[in-house]
Amino acid sequence: MSYTVSELTSILGVNEKTVSRWMESGLKTVAGCSKPYLIYGSDLQAFLKSKDEKRKAPLKQNEFFCFGCKRPRRAKRGSKKVVGDKEKGLCAVCSVKMSRTIKPSQKYYQKPLFQM
Ligand SMILES: [Zn+2]
Numbered sequence: 523m524s525y526t527v528s529e530l531t532s533i534l535g536v537n538e539k540t541v542s543r544w545m546e547s548g549l550k551t552v553a554g555c556s557k558p559y560l561i562y563g564s565d566l567q568a569f570l571k572s573k574d575e576k577r578k579a580p581l582k583q584n585e586f587f588c589f590g591c592k593r594p595r596r597a598k599r600g601s602k603k604v605v606g607d608k609e610k611g612l613c614a615v616c617s618v619k620m621s622r623t624i625k626p627s628q629k630y631y632q633k634p635l636f637q638m
Pocket of ligand 1: 588589590592595613614617
């Protein structure tokens with residue numbers, strides 16, 4: 523099953539620019555056809571799934587997402603501090619300021635337990 527770009531925009535509720543950005547970032551079109559492009563439903567599904575997984579890329583315990591490097595980075599030694607419910611630090615690679623929200627589960631572990 524294949525779709526044209528305009529079919530996709532109405533099915534997915536996105537605009538044409540979004541679809542062409544997807545094509546630029548790896549969404550396969552049916553080989554050999556030029557405008558109007560055709561896209562296989564299965565290719566679209568695979569593309570959206572991998573896009574989703576990339577976005578979700580979970581940060582490890584000691585990592586921040588660095589907007590300088592555009593990837594998860596560790597904080598410079600000694601630069602990490604907790605401000606409210608945020609943890610802040612400087613990127614160990616490019617020194618850009620980074621911050622992340624402390625997840626409730628982590629906060630829980632930072633609190634001393636009064637009831638045993
Ligand atoms: Zn960085």
